Amino acid sequence: MxxxxxxxxxxxxxxxxxxxxxxxxxxxxxxxxVFDVHRAVRRAVTAATVLVVGIALAWSVTSIGALLGLAAPTWVAYLAAGAFDLSWAVLMAAEWSMQYDDRAKIPRVAGWLALAVSMTAIATEGQLHAGLWIGIIGAVISLLAKGLWTVMMMITAHPLSDESYQIVQQKRSRAGEELALTVVDRELIRIRQETAALWESGSLTAVAWDAEGITRKALAETLADAIDESPEGIDEAPDPESDGSGIRADPIRQIDPDQSGGSEHFVPRSGSIKELVQSVMADGITDPAAVVAEVQADRPDANPETIKRMVRLHRVNGSG
Known part of the structure; x- marks a missing residue:
């Protein structure tokens, strides 16, 4: 004190x-x-265990690298030895991080199996180069490291009653649920953003029309033929732009204002929202509300705010 x-x-x-x-x-x-003896001991055990694990890894990499070097280039042999020996060390770390989880049994068992394989390789290398006993002693170093790690986990872990253990599992389950929902929500947001971008570019609409076997050009020609065959309110005056068949080069058809009660025209257009806006404004329609109405006549699914934004961009670019 x-x-x-x-x-x-x-x-x-x-x-x-x-x-x-x-x-x-x-x-x-x-x-x-007050000097906390128990805390100091736990820290000392942890530090010593980490040191022993490091020594065991160094000896194991050296031994297994020398063994694999009999059949492979030196640098490849030692890289493989490092991956070979790090496996049980990684599994020990996984076991420690999952000490309050039922799944900790998987890295625990796998760690012991990986350690057994590593010790066998170390003993084999010792027998080939320095004698069987040297190989066995070298293999025991890895066993000591694994044993110290197990003891350290016993010292640092806090025992739980059955009731406390169930509470911990339920909280872990809720945490896992939140994490899974976060991942799904992020994926859903990304899909919605991509879908909105496709709608704005007109890609989804074009795909839908092509899938049905109906193109905008075919629809415009069909409607033009229907208007030509209609006996009511059609202006039959010859048109200098006509090809002689009574059909204009463009799909615009005028309806007699006396018959329709007002000035109406149908302008089938194709392309993206941006192209539709440019086409409408090229006809002399510049009022945003009127442009929205014209574009939605051809694309009922078009977002009014998107159309207005395209109008503003068209004006800023000096095109209208």
Missing amino acids: RIKTVRTTVPTEVTRDGETFTVNKHVDRRVIT
Whole structure:
């Protein structure tokens, strides 16, 4: 037990000229500290275990690398030895991180199996180059490292009652659910963003029409033929742009205002929303509301805000 002085800050009210302020004042306090032997031992055991594991890995890589070097280039042999020996060390770390989980049994069993294979390889190398006993002693180094790691886990782990264990599992399950939902939500947001981008570019609409075997050009020609064959309210005056068959080169058809009660025209257009907006504005229609109505007549699914944004971009670019 020892006594040491600790300086801390304490909020204090101070009054100046009738006005109160809160300031932080430095205060020295004497604190009695007690040396925690158990904590010091746990830290020492952990440090020693990590050191022994490092030594065991170094010896194992050296031995297995020398063994594999009989059949492969030196640098390849030692790389393979490192991957070969790191397996049981990684499994030990996984076992430690999952010590309160039922699945910890998997890395525990796999770690012991990987250690057995590693020890066999070390003993074989020792027998070939220095004698069987040297190989056995070298293999025991890895066994000691694994054993110390197991002891360290027993020291650092906190035993749980059956009730506490069930509570921990339920909380872990909720945490896993939140993590899974986060992943799914991110994927859903990405898919929706991609879908919205495709709708804005007109790609989805074009795909849908092609899938049905109906193109916009075919629809425009069909509607034009239907208007030509209609006996009501069609202007039959010859058109200098006609090809002689009574059908204009473009799909625009005028309807007699006297028959329809107003000025109406049907303009089948194709392309993306941007192209539709440019086509409408090229006809002299510049009012955003009117452009929205014209585009939606051809694309009922078009978003009005997207159309207005395309109108603004068209104006900024100096095209209209």
